[in-house]
Amino acid sequence: MRFSIQVALAVTLLNTADASSLYRRNRFNSASNNTADTSHLKTWWHATGEVNTGTPVQDGNVRQSHLYSVQVASSISHNLSTFYDSFAYESIPGNGMGTDNASGVGTTMAWSSFLYGSDATVKISRSDNWSIGNYTIRPTNLNLNSTTYGGDVYISIPYNPRGYRFSVEFGDDLQTISGPEEKSPWNSLLIFASPMEDPSIIPSSSSSSSLVVQEGLISGLDSTQASAVIFKPGVYYCTGYSHMKLSSSVNWVYFAPGAYVKGAVEFSNTGSEVKATGHGVLSGEQYVWYADPDSNYTTGSDNNGLRMWSGQTGSSQQTFTLNGPTVNTPPFNSMDWNGDLTLMTTVATDYKQVGSFYAQTDGLEFYPGSQARDIFYHVNDDTIKTYYSNINIDGVVVWKYATAPVVQFGWASRELSNITINDVSVIHQSYDNAGDNPGLIGSDNAYTASTTGISSNHSTANVSNTMQDITWSNFRAEGPSACLFRICALENLRNVTISNAWIEKFASSDLNTTESLLPVFYDSITGAQVNVSNFVIDNFVVGSTKVTADNAGSVGQIDVDSAYASAVRYQ
């Protein structure tokens, strides 16, 4: 009774600005297990949750948030008085195995996921005595309605077939990292609301061509003749000295909501499509940084670190379809295929990457013709990688550590066209020097140039190549930011548009990260100057000031080489 009155009040408060409340109370209950499973709301729980912020958890356990508990109510199948438990996972830097080349030491990252088919309310409780003051939901432009009541935060999540991916950040739990003003949570909490799973992403577990994996130690996937491998709710693990080398018959891996799989996936099937679907978790937590399978998963150094997703092209086109999973703690680049990569394409939807504290934890590979939407990246290197043509990416939330730009198209001279990246919200970034190759949009110098930063050898381009017909639109950076772009033009640039970019404010200029640069580059053989034409900066706003040709240097911190100045147009 008390509960439903309280919640009715809280829900009423959700539509008001009033958060004047409230009590200080501890109603945290880590042992609860009251989940929803209807056509409007699905939540899940792990009976083997282990609260442990210091060491690896037991193989059969799942690290559970030491601080947060999350519950969800649906507006339809249940009324808003009935909240269901939604497991709050947790990731810690280096998984407590050592923090070499890990960022974020001393922090934790929690997340909770659920599926919904109608408006829902998320309730977040903290196990400490939170002195209610303030909290921020990022990206801030989601404008989610929320309130506090009785020591808990209630957030209203309207139904959206594309779901929501956001961070809830408490004002009394912020640390300052690298850049003098950058503030991010000590104990972060991400919420992932996804639409109910379409039947097309769920393989039949009764089919003779499906293998339902037994809980516990994973084995036999390299010899199965099944085409679909199914992880039902439960906990599975490979150990830190093995990963899932799938037999050539397997073209589909399904991670049910509530499946927690410690391992990494390697396809050997070379058919037209391989798939990884479902809203379970694939966790690299048992691997050390840069685990090299060729040296018994010890830290390597020759770009052979274990990818969470890998495969091999054959002699014909292959699509890698990714829909739903959350990847935790990748030990290295999250994805790479081998073979003729022009035969590959990636189609990614509703994909989340968390716990990327290690260095070199890149985002996905977008091979020619790739399409991606609704992605959350916690990431510590090249993030949105566009090394190929005909790519369309829409809706990415990025939490960035210090290395490499958010959009990366450099490292080598490339022939590229028809790339559109729309709606990118960077909620944190922590670049602290020019050698980080900072920025929202960037092209790093040739890998062979061997020095970091933009001031190295500028005779590394190939003017036989051109990048053209590129649109980067609706980019936003919350908090102190590095530059809008820093481009080593390793090919000619033609018809490139940055449209509707917003930087809340720049980080300190002492860090040498804030200046947008487009220096002159030359062909490595002929010495010919790289050509730049029709480079449009359309509606770039810093704070509330629009950047124009007149204030590009002072407000936009844009410094284009004089050789290219006339090619850059502000509108």
Ligand SMILES: *[C@@H]1O[C@H](CO)[C@@H](O)[C@H](O)[C@H]1NC(C)=O
């Ligand atoms: C929830 O509790 C029931 C009864 O104790 C148990 O059978 C079930 O396995 C639990 N489910 C989870 C996901 O923990």
Ligand SMILES: *[C@@H]1O[C@H](CO)[C@@H](O)[C@H](O)[C@H]1NC(C)=O
């Ligand atoms: C809402 O759910 C609560 C708890 O299950 C129940 O007591 C109440 O009668 C329900 N209200 C409505 C309007 O259905």
Ligand SMILES: *[C@@H]1O[C@H](CO)[C@@H](O)[C@H](O)[C@H]1NC(C)=O
């Ligand atoms: C950390 O990474 C750097 C750069 O990749 C490397 O030089 C260094 O050896 C690494 N440290 C450890 C302890 O592996």
Ligand SMILES: *[C@@H]1O[C@H](CO)[C@@H](O)[C@H](O)[C@H]1NC(C)=O
């Ligand atoms: C929270 O406050 C209560 C009442 O003052 C106290 O008993 C409890 O130990 C406190 N808990 C924490 C985690 O500080």
Ligand SMILES: *[C@@H]1O[C@H](CO)[C@@H](O)[C@H](O)[C@H]1NC(C)=O
């Ligand atoms: C927030 O509440 C207002 C007032 O009820 C409503 O108009 C708006 O759509 C809500 N926004 C979201 C994102 O739910």
Ligand SMILES: *[C@@H]1O[C@H](CO)[C@@H](O)[C@H](O)[C@H]1NC(C)=O
């Ligand atoms: C938010 O709350 C914290 C802790 O109570 C306080 O230090 C900080 O000043 C508050 N920030 C704002 C913007 O109110």
Ligand SMILES: *[C@@H]1O[C@H](CO)[C@@H](O)[C@H](O)[C@H]1NC(C)=O
């Ligand atoms: C890999 O290393 C682990 C841990 O030291 C050891 O138990 C295992 O036998 C090794 N495997 C191989 C194939 O050497």
Ligand SMILES: *[C@@H]1O[C@H](CO)[C@@H](O)[C@H](O)[C@H]1NC(C)=O
């Ligand atoms: C541009 O790329 C998109 C996304 O892959 C594709 O749908 C479209 O057909 C491409 N356009 C051309 C002209 O190739």
Ligand SMILES: *[C@@H]1O[C@H](CO)[C@@H](O)[C@H](O)[C@H]1NC(C)=O
């Ligand atoms: C420059 O690019 C062209 C076209 O892609 C290629 O044929 C040539 O080998 C490249 N030159 C160098 C030096 O890499």
Ligand SMILES: *[C@@H]1O[C@H](CO)[C@@H](O)[C@H](O)[C@H]1NC(C)=O
């Ligand atoms: C410039 O590129 C855009 C896509 O970014 C394309 O729609 C447009 O047609 C191109 N314009 C010219 C003149 O090629």
Ligand SMILES: *[C@@H]1O[C@H](CO)[C@@H](O)[C@H](O)[C@H]1NC(C)=O
């Ligand atoms: C920024 O550049 C200046 C001048 O080159 C240099 O003295 C300073 O150390 C740099 N700061 C950082 C954080 O790299």
Ligand SMILES: *[C@@H]1O[C@H](CO)[C@@H](O)[C@H](O)[C@H]1NC(C)=O
């Ligand atoms: C710059 O790079 C080019 C191409 O790799 C190379 O030929 C040249 O020697 C380099 N210049 C310097 C100063 O290192």
